Amino acid sequence: MARTNGSGFGLPPFFLISNALIWISAVIVMGIISYFISLNNYVSGHIIYEEVISVLTVAFFLVSFIIGSYPGSIxxxxxxxxxxxLVAVVFTAEDWSSDYAGELAHTVEAFSFIAFFFLFFNVIFDWHYGFRGHVRSTSAV
Known part of the structure; x- marks a missing residue:
């Protein structure tokens, strides 16, 4: 039986807020990186990686709103x-941590970190939420 919070989404409030922030961060990163790609004739592999990860996150995190109601499923x-x-954060820090990178590059760096940060806490929360109550204090014979 799926646990729901009564909001219709089936996600606990933390997951709902966290997944929304991850999705919004990925949309912002995707938009700015797409703009960078449209301006340049030469595009590095790091920028392509960041674009692909942000596009995949935008697409797949819509699914997480649906399947997230099943404990431990995501x-x-x-x-x-x-x-x-995490790799995207490392790439953006490597490419754009200097002062001359500009505000948009620093925005990509910040929102990449926000997406990673909330994904990290999603892992911790989902581990606890999905497996709570399934741990035995004594051995089963």
């Missing part, structure tokens, strides 16, 4: 995307 999904966003 744990592996959150783990995979948290590692993908």
């Amino acid at each position: 744990l592996i999904f959150n783990v995979i995307f948290s590692y993908l966003w």
Whole structure:
């Protein structure tokens, strides 16, 4: 039986807010990176990686609003995307941490970190939420 919070989405309030912030961050990163790609003839592999991860996050996190009501069902999904966003954070820090990068580049860096940060807490929360009550204090014979 799925646990729901009565809001219609089936997600606990933390997941609902966290997934919304992840999705919004990915949309912002996707938009700015798309703008960077449209301006340049030469595009590095890091920018393409960040664009692909943000597009995948925008697409797949819409699904998380639906399947998130089943405890532990999106744990592996959150783990995979948290590692993908961690690499994106490293790439943006490597490429755009200097003062001359500009405000848009720093915005991409900030929202990439926000997406990773909330994905990390999604993993912790989903681990606790999905497996709470399933731990035995004594061995079963």
